[in-house]
Amino acid sequence: MSVQIDDQDLLRAEDLATASLTLARRFAAGATMWCVAPEWPSHGRHVAVEFVHPVIVGKRALPAVHLEGDDLVGAVRSLARPGDVLLVVGGADHLHTSDLLRRAEAWGLTRFWLGTGRRPPPGLAEHVVWVEGTDPALAARSGEVVLLYHLLWELTHVVFEHPGLLRDEAACEGEVCITCSDQGQVGEVRAVRPDGRADVVVFGYLEGIDVSLVDPVVPGDLVLVHAGVALTTLDPDAASDHRVTS
Amino acid sequence: MTAEPTGFLYPFIESEERDASGLVADLASSARAKMAASRRLRATTLDANAEAAQRAGEAMAERFRFGGRLFTFGNGGSATDAEGTVDLFRKPPHGRALAAMSLVDDRAVLTALANDVGFELVFSRQIIAHARPGDIAMGFSTSGDSANLLKAFEEASKRQLLTVGLCGYEGGEMASGDLVEHCLVVRSDSVHRIQEAQDALALQLWTTVQQCLTEGSHP
Numbered sequence: 290m291s292v293q294i295d296d297q298d299l300l301r302a303e304d305l306a307t308a309s310l311t312l313a314r315r316f317a318a319g320a321t322m323w324c325v326a327p328e329w330p331s332h333g334r335h336v337a338v339e340f341v342h343p344v345i346v347g348k349r350a351l352p353a354v355h356l357e358g359d360d361l362v363g364a365v366r367s368l369a370r371p372g373d374v375l376l377v378v379g380g381a382d383h384l385h386t387s388d389l390l391r392r393a394e395a396w397g398l399t400r401f402w403l404g405t406g407r408r409p410p411p412g413l414a415e416h417v418v419w420v421e422g423t424d425p426a427l428a429a430r431s432g433e434v435v436l437l438y439h440l441l442w443e444l445t446h447v448v449f450e451h452p453g454l455l456r457d458e459a460a461c462e463g464e465v466c467i468t469c470s471d472q473g474q475v476g477e478v479r480a481v482r483p484d485g486r487a488d489v490v491v492f493g494y495l496e497g498i499d500v501s502l503v504d505p506v507v508p509g510d511l512v513l514v515h516a517g518v519a520l521t522t523l524d525p526d527a528a529s530d531h532r533v534t535s
Numbered sequence: 536m537t538a539e540p541t542g543f544l545y546p547f548i549e550s551e552e553r554d555a556s557g558l559v560a561d562l563a564s565s566a567r568a569k570m571a572a573s574r575r576l577r578a579t580t581l582d583a584n585a586e587a588a589q590r591a592g593e594a595m596a597e598r599f600r601f602g603g604r605l606f607t608f609g610n611g612g613s614a615t616d617a618e619g620t621v622d623l624f625r626k627p628p629h630g631r632a633l634a635a636m637s638l639v640d641d642r643a644v645l646t647a648l649a650n651d652v653g654f655e656l657v658f659s660r661q662i663i664a665h666a667r668p669g670d671i672a673m674g675f676s677t678s679g680d681s682a683n684l685l686k687a688f689e690e691a692s693k694r695q696l697l698t699v700g701l702c703g704y705e706g707g708e709m710a711s712g713d714l715v716e717h718c719l720v721v722r723s724d725s726v727h728r729i730q731e732a733q734d735a736l737a738l739q740l741w742t743t744v745q746q747c748l749t750e751g752s753h754p
Contacts, residue, residue, distance in 0.1 A: 436573050
């Protein structure tokens with residue numbers, strides 16, 4: 290085993306640092322972290338117990354829950370609230386993981402993805418921390434994956450020592466305001482009305498959306514929404530980066 | 536973000552801290568140092584335990600060859616290591632799938648035993664119920680002192696199981712005396728770094744077992 294720190298490690302360290310800042314801010318704002326690891330449930334359980342029952346006495350217990358089973362989409366959909374966190378530990382090739390992450394955007398969750406193997410395509414999670422180029426099944430048991438979430442936990446608690454930095458930046462700060470820009474947002478159809486409109490969850494909140502421009506939709510479909518109008522339906526297996534600008 | 540007009544008067548009050556870039560740089564540097572520490576510890580642990588792990592792996596392979604099964608156990612994060620090790624043995628990425636089960640999986644059994652006879656006995660009672668001579672008992676504990684592991688190893692030895700222990704710090708009770716036949720110690724006092732190195736050790740054991748079984752089948 291190489292004990293040297295390479296370029297990949299430098300990148301991973303930066304990814305962990307920014308991920309920990311976001312995670313601490315989400316917890317400070319009242320988030321629960323929902324953890325799933327379809328290929329390696331033991332890692333999902335480990336990361337949850339790490340946050341709930343800290344190994345260092347005096348560190349605060351944080352709400353983290355591991356979910357498993359055949360219907361992860363249904364479980365997270367019913368339990369998570371807008372502003373919560375979804376943490377996935379797993380490889381990029383698991384189809385259900387991509388679907389869950391895509392829907393989580395509509396549900397208003399901040400998404401973290403820790404894994405190993407082939408790096409996932411961009412756009413499926415706000416924070417991706419990855420161990421690349423290794424045999425995923427072996428890397429998952431070599432100590433490298435558990436190291437990722439141990440560090441995520443350790444750094445998140447460092448951020449808690451800086452209360453002035455725990456406030457989330459307001460949505461309209463910076464160069465682009467998502468609400469006012471021309472970005473389309475992912476929405477999940479909940480109910481279809483007879484008048485060409487549908488109840489669609491966008492950023493975690495139910496909105497009445499005009500679906501007359503798209504092919505007939507059914508509850509569960511994902512659509513790209515802009516200014517109250519569904520512009521297109523999203524194929525669950527489609528490329529992940531579906532933001533469009535007009 | 537615009538600083539409050541009087542903010543410049545109190546630049547060192549932490550609650551007034553606004554710019555996260557310094558903190559992010561510190562976090563990244565801390566992450567790099569810990570990654571290096573984790574790798575070093577894993578390397579030195581594999582090195583220091585090379586012979587012991589080889590002997591333990593060979594003994595485990597011998598048990599598997601004659602129909603032995605692996606039972607794993609641990610508490611908290613170590614329970615998940617026990618479970619992950621079972622995944623590795625039973626659903627290996629390559630090589631032979633081996634009979635392995637973790638004694639932390641069944642919540643009905645765990646809560647029944649904890650409620651009725653006490654948490655100290657949750658693993659030993661399952662050893663009594665399931666184990667046969669020729670099986671393997673493998674326990675994970677960072678302290679090496681978990682009471683329910685010590686009880687489980689005691690019961691396992693009594694029943695002629697092969698006993699394999701992974702522990703941290705100085706090894707605790709698990710490493711003292713002959714309670715555990717093959718005890719692999721990660722010399723560290725960080726629970727996290729110990730668990731990472733225990734993962735590497737368990738992977739090494741699995742690798743040795745697979746090698747022995749392959750050699751055994753193609754002499």
